[in-house]
Amino acid sequence: MLSALTSLAAQQGRSFWMPTQGSTFAPEVDGVFQFIFWLSVFFFVIIIGLMTVFVIRYRRRPGIEADNSITHNTKLEVFWTVVPSLLVLVIFYLGFRGYIRARTVPGDTYQINVLGKKWVWSFTYPNGFSTNELHVPLGRPVSLTMTSDDVIHSLWIPAFRIKMDVVPGRYSKLWFVATEKGEFPILCTEYCGTGHSDMLTKVVVHEPSDFMKWMDEAGNQYEGMNPAEAGEKVFKKYGCFACHTLDGKDHPIGPTLKGLWGKMETLSDGKKVLVDENYIRESILDPQAKIVKGRTPSMTVFKGMIKDEEITFLIELIKSLKD
Amino acid sequence: MTSIPVPGESARPVATDAGERNYLTAGRGLASWLFTVDHKRIAILYMIGICSTFMLGGIFAMLVRIEHWSPGATITDSGETYNRWFTLHGAIMTFLVLVPSIPAILGNFALPLMLGAKDVAFPRLNLLSFYLWLIGAVGFVCVLFLGGIDTGWTFYTPYSTTTATKVGLAGLGAFILGFSSILTGVNFLVTIHKMRHPGMGWFKMPLFLWSLYATAIIQIVATPVVGITLLLLVVERTMGLGIFDPALGGDPVLFQHFFWFYSHPVVYVMILPGMGIISELISIYSRKHIFGYSFIAWSSIAIALFGFLVWGHHLFVSTQSAVMSTIFSLLTFSVSIPSAIKVFNWLATMYRGSIRLTTPMIYALSFLFLFGIGGLTGLFLGTLSVDMHLHDTYFIVAHFHYTMMGSTLIALIGGIHHWWPKMFGRMYNEAVGRLAAVLTFVGFNATFIPQFLMGSRGMPRRYYNYPLEFEFLHRASTVGSFILALGLFMAAYNLIASLFHGKKVPDNPCGGASLEWQTTSPPHLHNFEKPPVLTDPYDMEDLYWDEETGGYRSRSVEGASGGS
Numbered sequence: 108m109l110s111a112l113t114s115l116a117a118q119q120g121r122s123f124w125m126p127t128q129g130s131t132f133a134p135e136v137d138g139v140f141q142f143i144f145w146l147s148v149f150f151f152v153i154i155i156g157l158m159t160v161f162v163i164r165y166r167r168r169p170g171i172e173a174d175n176s177i178t179h180n181t182k183l184e185v186f187w188t189v190v191p192s193l194l195v196l197v198i199f200y201l202g203f204r205g206y207i208r209a210r211t212v213p214g215d216t217y218q219i220n221v222l223g224k225k226w227v228w229s230f231t232y233p234n235g236f237s238t239n240e241l242h243v244p245l246g247r248p249v250s251l252t253m254t255s256d257d258v259i260h261s262l263w264i265p266a267f268r269i270k271m272d273v274v275p276g277r278y279s280k281l282w283f284v285a286t287e288k289g290e291f292p293i294l295c296t297e298y299c300g301t302g303h304s305d306m307l308t309k310v311v312v313h314e315p316s317d318f319m320k321w322m323d324e325a326g327n328q329y330e331g332m333n334p335a336e337a338g339e340k341v342f343k344k345y346g347c348f349a350c351h352t353l354d355g356k357d358h359p360i361g362p363t364l365k366g367l368w369g370k371m372e373t374l375s376d377g378k379k380v381l382v383d384e385n386y387i388r389e390s391i392l393d394p395q396a397k398i399v400k401g402r403t404p405s406m407t408v409f410k411g412m413i414k415d416e417e418i419t420f421l422i423e424l425i426k427s428l429k430d
Numbered sequence: 431m432t433s434i435p436v437p438g439e440s441a442r443p444v445a446t447d448a449g450e451r452n453y454l455t456a457g458r459g460l461a462s463w464l465f466t467v468d469h470k471r472i473a474i475l476y477m478i479g480i481c482s483t484f485m486l487g488g489i490f491a492m493l494v495r496i497e498h499w500s501p502g503a504t505i506t507d508s509g510e511t512y513n514r515w516f517t518l519h520g521a522i523m524t525f526l527v528l529v530p531s532i533p534a535i536l537g538n539f540a541l542p543l544m545l546g547a548k549d550v551a552f553p554r555l556n557l558l559s560f561y562l563w564l565i566g567a568v569g570f571v572c573v574l575f576l577g578g579i580d581t582g583w584t585f586y587t588p589y590s591t592t593t594a595t596k597v598g599l600a601g602l603g604a605f606i607l608g609f610s611s612i613l614t615g616v617n618f619l620v621t622i623h624k625m626r627h628p629g630m631g632w633f634k635m636p637l638f639l640w641s642l643y644a645t646a647i648i649q650i651v652a653t654p655v656v657g658i659t660l661l662l663l664v665v666e667r668t669m670g671l672g673i674f675d676p677a678l679g680g681d682p683v684l685f686q687h688f689f690w691f692y693s694h695p696v697v698y699v700m701i702l703p704g705m706g707i708i709s710e711l712i713s714i715y716s717r718k719h720i721f722g723y724s725f726i727a728w729s730s731i732a733i734a735l736f737g738f739l740v741w742g743h744h745l746f747v748s749t750q751s752a753v754m755s756t757i758f759s760l761l762t763f764s765v766s767i768p769s770a771i772k773v774f775n776w777l778a779t780m781y782r783g784s785i786r787l788t789t790p791m792i793y794a795l796s797f798l799f800l801f802g803i804g805g806l807t808g809l810f811l812g813t814l815s816v817d818m819h820l821h822d823t824y825f826i827v828a829h830f831h832y833t834m835m836g837s838t839l840i841a842l843i844g845g846i847h848h849w850w851p852k853m854f855g856r857m858y859n860e861a862v863g864r865l866a867a868v869l870t871f872v873g874f875n876a877t878f879i880p881q882f883l884m885g886s887r888g889m890p891r892r893y894y895n896y897p898l899e900f901e902f903l904h905r906a907s908t909v910g911s912f913i914l915a916l917g918l919f920m921a922a923y924n925l926i927a928s929l930f931h932g933k934k935v936p937d938n939p940c941g942g943a944s945l946e947w948q949t950t951s952p953p954h955l956h957n958f959e960k961p962p963v964l965t966d967p968y969d970m971e972d973l974y975w976d977e978e979t980g981g982y983r984s985r986s987v988e989g990a991s992g993g994s
Contacts, residue, residue: 121887123883124883124886124887125886125887126887126888132815135815136815136816136818136819139813139815139816140810140816140819140886143809143810143813143816144810146809147806147807147809150802150806151802151803151806154773154777154798154802155798155799155802157777158777158780158795158798158799161777161780161781161783161785162780162785162787162795165716165780165781165782165783165784165785166784166785166786166787167717167784167785167786168784171784172717172784173716173717173718173782173783173784173970174718174782174783175717175718175719175969175970175971177718177719177721177778177781177782178719178720178721178722178723178968179721179722179723179724179725180721180722180778183778184722184725184771184774184775187770187771187774188725188767188770188771191766191767191770192767195763195766195767195809196763198763198809198812198813199759199760199763199812199813201813201815202759202812202813202814202815202816202817203756203759203814203815204815205814205815205816205818206746206752206755206756206759206814206815206818207752207756207814208815209815209818210752211752257588257592258588258589258592259586259588259589259682261747261822263822263890265819265887265888268815268818268819269818269819270747270818270819270821270822271747271749272747272748272749274676274682274683274748274749275588275676275677275682276676276677276681276682277676277749279749292888292897294888294890295890296821296822296823296890296891297586297822298513298582298586298589298891298892299589300513300580300589300593301508301509301510301513302509303509303513303892303893303894304509304890304892304893304894304895304896305509305895359507359508359509359510360509
């Protein structure tokens, strides 16, 4: 997943300080960034330049005393109080303009609901279909209405230069117009625990016509697949890879699914349980009900998020991964 | 107190024979230190304590840096372990090191001396402050051994109310530390009001005292808020009272407002005393009267007051309303002005000076450089639209390390070097001191400049794992942190070695014009054997170099004792 995101970022052209410009906000934010940057460079060079000149020119030499006649100069001090004050007002205004634009959602947006959960994102489209990756059309205003099921998360799309916290018990909003086709990383930027740095996904920007096609195909997403293949798709869709592997490598948070089928597990209360259809179903819908010895109860509760059909596919996937 | 005038000699005996009665030798045994009410000894207790916790916090910093040598598992394969490391690093450095640091060590040592006073106003309260700090520190060490905490030093709800780690104990520790901070503030405030040398008006005080005064105001007004907030957090955790957790009917963003109402002003508790030290160092080592005394003095007060009105800039993307964010952004820029004034005044002080690159002066110049970067990068973050991109990334991590570590701690280390001969009567090795200062400076920049770049390019903070594209910058940062650690250890070694091998120093080896340089090095148990003579703290022309003792002497002090 990480390496996939990496190669994505590497493909796109970008500036020294900033990632690819992928939305209408990006050029404006970058412009303000550049303005502050060069202004800062200007003042920094003056300050450090003068400091260096003074240290060399006025270094202590025998017989030369410091000139102690200068103790203040009101005109000069008023000057260097007023000039920075005016400059920061300009900076404030530039930031204010862009921020208000980013927080004022226009009326005619394509609306997507976002749910943050430890440690997966779920995006629900107007037709009720949901994905783990965000798919949006190019050039059309899209708004995200976001909430969290547990702790505070924060959704950041660096290429779009937007970020907003995703808070339980309230809805927050973001909007954007994507200007660049392709795939860009989405990251969680509010610390949310063990899997915080793996709460990653991507936004896929389609041509508007491709977006419609994608939506149609995604509607019957499991067509033509055998159950185990469909299970692998479900596994990706719900971000199960954040805590589980399919290749037998142990993950620090959750067990690998390879070789899990038919295993006899010891629970934290000492009881034993056979990994069968019912146990897997319960572990997905109510993961805290039975905790395997040595594991912590940290899995996302998928009750209400996943369809019965999809659970069946997952069970078939686990069966297929029997040693 | 009777002085026998000796021809060709100042009235006061030279430093060396004061050794019998100085504060270090006035009482012997452990008890004489543990139950001391002498502000100078309490300063040294704090110095030992704070340096120990600084080392502990530093170990966690190094663990974090080493872990980032490569993405995924480097020295731990568990995000949970990593989360404990960065939390303990932040919590220890903030609550145990940075907040008390300069006031507790150098403020305690120098404040009464600079005022010409015998001690602080409430010496027993001062000792109580130290023990409260110690209890808080022990609390944090207990947290460490009981499995640590994983909330980040900011304790954001509802994560902090739902995690299984030791948040309650850490919260109580921080609560107790708050009292230590408040009591120090009260003590300094009263001491400055009531115990100035007769004739020392407010605008005759050294600027370090102005900065400590401004700091005391913040400590007294802001600290109770975080105390109550952490208590509410503990109440919610233990009794299930719904204050912050939306599942119980609370408001998680309310916690952020409460928390930053304290925690933003508190960054000025860290930086203001540092600025005060720099005002002293630049003037003394440039042999120049400070430029624009009253602008610097008032800018400290302005920072303390404006600092209370900007907390909302931590919440630009927290779902705080756009109107509030706008107001907080505007107010945030107001606080940059007094800081800019100080920087320009320090530069003007160096103009036509007679500058010597002593170890403290190198730290002071480092401060100008690092605070320059720290301050200017603050402009990016105060700017609403740009902050939307940079918030909670490595850019912000780099920014606050430049202000809190690059500025506050560099000022502290510079100040310790400056007052060290006064504290212990011995001089450290100047060459080693300079080398350590340069290494610290180089290491610091190497550590944190790559972090700015990572942040704006897309690296969020508090990430155990990271995309491979950031590996090079992370490695550069880690290499820098080792250079930084080397510089710090070298400085510590140099200071400690001076206690055993350092050359003895006269009363005023570095040429300060404030009152503490009129007493012996180390000072007498009661600070001054005879009442100090009030002088302008920045009148460098009053001092002249005396080859015989290897120190500076004051014409007005000699004039006063010659006349009596």
